[in-house]
């Protein structure tokens with residue numbers, strides 16, 4: 129369980145009162161997640177998720193919370209942050225920034241099938257369309273600059289073969305990001321971490337509907353095709369081998385394209401962006417694995433998986449037809 133900050137009922141009640149909500153009837157720490165402290169809170173008004181931010185500072189949060197509110201109000205299945213009487217979305221708990229959002233129903237899926245990938249692809253495209261009038265911008269804090277800074281920190285923990293792979297990929301990504309084709313890619317505020325554990329599905333087994341997507345705390349302004357690559361690398365990759373599962377990838381992209389048709393340039397650069405996305409999570413998992421922060425109980429995710437996703441994306445690039 130990644131509970132970095134213990135929250136008492138008294139502390140939760142004080143915050144809920146500021147948000148116009150009654151006292152907590154139940155407060156339950158959430159075991160999954162590795163970035164923030166999360167609790168489910170029940171009040172007479174409903175079910176909520178209380179997040180205490182462990183890495184992000186107060187002034188970084190308005191971008192994420194306003195993006196969630198923008199998407200929720202545009203009809204997207206995204207939790208809406210609750211404001212206080214002053215209209216602020218960022219609150220304080222135990223001296224740290226905190227937020228309260230409505231709890232979505234359903235469960236995340238360990239093994240999404242074609243039907244789930246289609247729903248996620250369509251929702252991703254609609255979110256990309258819905259940010260056209262979102263006024264805030266913030267760089268992706270796990271973008272190329274972060275990767276270039278992190279690679280030398282984790283490289284000493286790699287064997288010679290993996291170290292060589294990392295060097296080769298850094299050079300490739302620098303070249304890709306400097307290209308004219310990359311510079312022309314359409315951008316916007318994207319989730320940038322929309323893994324299968326950041327979406328919930330509700331309904332009867334085999335007929336589940338996507339009830340929502342959450343955990344926008346790695347969102348940033350980046351290319352839409354990078355966001356699509358992050359999603360393909362998780363929803364459509366075989367977790368045992370790290371290989372792309374073509375039927376799922378094709379189903380997801382087809383559903384995405386029915387809502388928002390990617391340009392020829394976006395499709396041409398998708399293989400390189402899949403490598404960028406694989407490298408981003410390889411690096412963050414390496415950092416969490418070798419340089420862990422203190423926590424009550426922390427389950428870092430294995431970095432090797434994304435090394436294999438990267439190797440597969442290099443060895444068997446998927447070039448979808450326009």
Ligand SMILES: Nc1ncnc2c1ncn2[C@@H]1O[C@H](COP(=O)(O)OP(=O)(O)OP(=O)(O)O)[C@@H](O)[C@H]1O
Pocket residue numbers: 130158160161162163164165166177207229230231232233325326342343345
């Ligand atoms: N709005 C919500 N509705 C329902 N459940 C939620 C909601 N937000 C979070 N959760 C639950 O809390 C868990 C942890 O949330 P989240 O993934 O945001 O944590 P995190 O520490 O930021 O995680 P990560 O490691 O994925 O970055 C989720 O797996 C989900 O079960």
Ligand SMILES: N[C@@H](CCO)C(=O)O
Pocket residue numbers: 162163321323346409412413429
């Ligand atoms: N989705 C990430 C964790 C949060 O960034 C991973 O699976 O490594």
